Amino acid sequence: MTDEKIIRELYETLENRRDHPIDSYTSNIMKNSSKTAEDKILEKIGEETAEVLIASKNQDNLIHESTDLIFHILLLLVYKEITLDELLDEFQTRMK
Template sequence: MTSEEITAIVRRLTYNEQGLIPTVVQEERTDKVLMVAYMNEESLRRTLTDGETWFYSRSRQELWHKGGTSGHTQQVVSIATDCDADTLLVRVKADGPACHTGAESCFYDTLLPADGEAEGPHVLADLARRIEATRHTHSETSYTEYLLRTGIDKIGKKIGEESAEVIIAAKNGNKQEIVAESADLLYHLAVLWEDRGVTLQDVMAELSRRSHKQGNKKEVGHLDKTF
């Protein structure tokens, strides 16, 4: 992109009284909204030139490069503006969490679930966020941090133990015991996902894929899991 093209883009936008334009950042691969920040003309120029997001900090009154300190940069895929040209939508490929808390997205605190939406996924998403945040805050008093620091052998052993306890609870026929042991198993699975770089969205997408397939076909040497 030439300097003339960049200048044309910068000048066609409508900035507020402080010379800023609100910018929504969205993960290109998942469509998840990661954060909202502000750009001015210079940070937008740098974003267009470098191919990574730059913003303007209202509190520090200076430009800042996303990931400049943490390494969690955002590679720009596309930039769009709304009908009034006073808000930007930047789609990116994020290299790590967007939130300063260590969460993937700044929008992790659900105040009102969507109508008809089960609470379960929100609880699991919150659990995944808390586990992810523990990794980045290095809380040495946390059991989660201990598991992540110890590694996959310890996590795998705990999953084996919790799986066995779910089976025992089921054989005992105690509903509350089944619930409690199942919760323990899900927690340790979530820790394993974090350790191996798997997201809740990855698992939900696989379940969704299977739910749209018909039958329960078994082939020699291959099991095609469907629901």
């Protein structure tokens, strides 16, 4: 699958990991522990943002680092129970 449907499939997987936790990276990060789940996800977004800046300046790994950042933003939205359709609707309202 190499079209935009992969984002919807990923989103559904993340919602499933949130609602039916297993022992996996995304389920574990969305669980509460000593740090709240939200703080852990926000910390990852901060790290991945810095990695995108460095990758862009170094002309290296920009796709890989951007994917990590986008992935963690999607994870935050799923954790906050925002649906993919709400995100897409927001983009739609900006279409000219």
